[in-house]
Amino acid sequence: MLEIDDIEVxxxxxxxxxxxxxxxxxGEVVTLVGSNGAGKTTTLRAxxxxxAPRSGDIRFEGESLLKIPPHERAERGIALVxxxxxxxxxxxxxxxxxxxxxxxxxxxxVEESLGQVMSLFPRLEERxxxxxxxxxxxxxxxxxxxxxxxxxxxxxxxxxxxxxxxPILVRQVFETVRHLHADEGxxxxxxxxxxxxxxxSADRGYVIETGRIKTEGPSKELLQDETIRSAxxxx
Amino acid sequence: xxxLASWLPEWASPWAAAGFVVVLVALYALPLVVVLDPYTHxxxxxTFMFVAAxxxxxxxxxxxxxxxxxxxxxxxxxxxxTARLLLSTDLPFFAAWVVGGLVAGVYGLLWGHPTLRLRxxxxxxxxxxxxxxxxxxxxxxxSFTGGSSxxxxxxxxxxxxxxxxxxxLYFMAAVVLLxxxxxxxxxxxxxxxIKGDVDAAGDVxxxxxxxxxxxxxxxxxxxxISGGFYASFFSFIEPSDMFGFERSISLVLMGVIGGIGTxxxxxxxxxxxxxxxENLIASYPDLYLGLYGLLLVAVIxxxxxxxxxxxxxxxxLVGYRPGAGVAAGGIGGAAAxxxxxxxxxxxxxxxxxxx
Numbered sequence: 236m237l238e239i240d241d242i243e244v245x246x247x248x249x250x251x252x253x254x255x256x257x258x259x260x261x262g263e264v265v266t267l268v269g270s271n272g273a274g275k276t277t278t279l280r281a282x283x284x285x286x287a288p289r290s291g292d293i294r295f296e297g298e299s300l301l302k303i304p305p306h307e308r309a310e311r312g313i314a315l316v317x318x319x320x321x322x323x324x325x326x327x328x329x330x331x332x333x334x335x336x337x338x339x340x341x342x343x344x345v346e347e348s349l350g351q352v353m354s355l356f357p358r359l360e361e362r363x364x365x366x367x368x369x370x371x372x373x374x375x376x377x378x379x380x381x382x383x384x385x386x387x388x389x390x391x392x393x394x395x396x397x398x399x400x401x402p403i404l405v406r407q408v409f410e411t412v413r414h415l416h417a418d419e420g421x422x423x424x425x426x427x428x429x430x431x432x433x434x435x436s437a438d439r440g441y442v443i444e445t446g447r448i449k450t451e452g453p454s455k456e457l458l459q460d461e462t463i464r465s466a467x468x469x470x
Numbered sequence: 471x472x473x474l475a476s477w478l479p480e481w482a483s484p485w486a487a488a489g490f491v492v493v494l495v496a497l498y499a500l501p502l503v504v505v506l507d508p509y510t511h512x513x514x515x516x517t518f519m520f521v522a523a524x525x526x527x528x529x530x531x532x533x534x535x536x537x538x539x540x541x542x543x544x545x546x547x548x549x550x551x552t553a554r555l556l557l558s559t560d561l562p563f564f565a566a567w568v569v570g571g572l573v574a575g576v577y578g579l580l581w582g583h584p585t586l587r588l589r590x591x592x593x594x595x596x597x598x599x600x601x602x603x604x605x606x607x608x609x610x611x612x613s614f615t616g617g618s619s620x621x622x623x624x625x626x627x628x629x630x631x632x633x634x635x636x637x638x639l640y641f642m643a644a645v646v647l648l649x650x651x652x653x654x655x656x657x658x659x660x661x662x663x664i665k666g667d668v669d670a671a672g673d674v675x676x677x678x679x680x681x682x683x684x685x686x687x688x689x690x691x692x693x694x695i696s697g698g699f700y701a702s703f704f705s706f707i708e709p710s711d712m713f714g715f716e717r718s719i720s721l722v723l724m725g726v727i728g729g730i731g732t733x734x735x736x737x738x739x740x741x742x743x744x745x746x747x748e749n750l751i752a753s754y755p756d757l758y759l760g761l762y763g764l765l766l767v768a769v770i771x772x773x774x775x776x777x778x779x780x781x782x783x784x785x786x787l788v789g790y791r792p793g794a795g796v797a798a799g800g801i802g803g804a805a806a807x808x809x810x811x812x813x814x815x816x817x818x819x820x821x822x823x824x825x
Binding site: 283284285304305306307309310314315317321322323324325326330333334335337338341342382385386 | 656659660662663666667669670671672673674675676677678679
C-alpha cells in the first residue's frame, strides 16, 4: 500500500534521512521505532507531504506521491495523527473533528463519522463543545485520533501517540491502535519510541538509527533480537 | 420565529437575523423620516462603505490570520478603474464599481498568490512592499491616474448623492451576509484551521493555497468596490490618498480596534474609526497619526480582541457564557484561548473512555 523507496530528506544542509526504504502492506500494522532524533517524525512528514524528500520516491497504492500536495494526500486516504496532537486549541472539539472530514470524500459523511468517533471515545462526546485547548493530554490524543478517523483514511499514521501520557493512557492508546486494525481493518504505520509496546502491537517493525534503517523484520523476531534487547530494552 | 428559522441556513441564529433586519430597516428609513444635514448624511454613507471594506480586510486578517498592510493597492485600483470607466464609457455607475472591484480582485490574486505562502510578519512585510510599489507606479502613471494632481469626475447631482446612502447600505448588508457565510460555513472552519496551524490544515485536507487565494480575491473585490464607491462619492481621487500607506493602515486599525476575526467587531471598528478620523483630523491635523499609533498599542496590550472583547467581558458580567469557538478571533487566535480559559480536566479512566 505504501512504499518508501530510498528517500533522502534534508533540513537545509543538514541531512536527516539517508536512503531510507520501508513498506507497509494492505491491512498490516507496521511500526517504525528508534530513539530521539533518529528521523522517525521526518519520515512521516515526508509521507504526509509536509517535508519533501530531495531524492527517492514515495508511492501510495503504486502511484508516486511526490508531486501531490498535502491536502490531496489526505483526499487519497492518508491520515496523520501528529506528534504533540497539533489540535486547534481555540476551536471546539466538534469543530476539530469536523475539520478532519474537510476533504471531498469524507464531507458527505460527517454526521456518520462523528457518531463513530464519539462511540469510540465517549469522552469526546461529553467534551464536544469545549475548546480543544482545555482538554487534558489524554483527551487531546483521543481528539487527534478522532480527527484523523474523520477523514475515512485507509492508511493511518501515528506519530508517537504515547508521548507525555500516563501509563494507563499509553496502554489505552495502544489498545485503540489494535482495535482500529482488528475491527476497522485500517492499515497502520506506527512511529514510536516505546519500542516494546510498539512491537507488541505491530506485525512487522523497522528499527531506525540516525536516519537509516538498521534492522527490520517480524515484530516477534525483533523482540527476541539480542542487540535490540540490549540497546533499546536494557535487558 | 420558528418559521423564519426554517429557511435560514443552519448556522444562522434567528435572533441575530432578526436584529440584522431591524437595523437595516431602521438605517434605510432614517433619511426618509429625519431630515439629515448633508454632513451627517455623508458621514453615514462613508461609514457604510468603510464597514464593508473593514469586514473584507478582516476576512484575510481575522479569519485566515494574514495581516495585510497593503489593501490600499486594491482600494486604489478599484477607485481608478471605476473613475476611468465612468469618464470614458457609458457604463452605469454600479457596473463601473463592479468592474473596478473585479480588476482589484485580480490584481490581489496577482501579488497574493506568491506572497500568501509567507506567514505572519513575513506576509505583513511583503504587503507593505506591494502597497508602496503600487502607490509609486500609480503616481507616475499619469496618463491613467492623472499623476499627483489626480482625476476629477463630473459633480453628481444632489439626488445621486442622496441615493449613494442607500447603495452603500445595500453594499454593506451584502458584505455582512458574506462575512457570516465565510465565518460560519465549512469554509470558515477551514480558514480558522489555516490560521491556527497551516501544516495541520494540510494534513486534514484543507488546501491553504486555494482558500487563501479565494479569500484574498473576495477581499480585493470588496475593497476595490469600496474604492470605486469612494471615487463616486468624492468625485475627485488622487493616488497619494487612494494608494497611501495611511489608507492601508486605516483598514488594519478598524480591524484591531473592533476586534480582529469578529464580524461585529470589524463593523464597530469602522464606525469608531470614522468618528475618530472626523474629530481628530479637525482638531489635531498634525497629531492624529500618532494618536492612531497609541490607540493601536493600547488595544493590543490591554484588549487584543478590541471592542468585541470588551463587549464579551460585559456580557459575561451579566451572566452570558459564549460557546466555545465564538471568540476564535484575535491575532493568531492566542487571545481567544486565554480569554475563554479553562484548566485541563482530570484524566478519563480506562473504563470511562472505552466503549
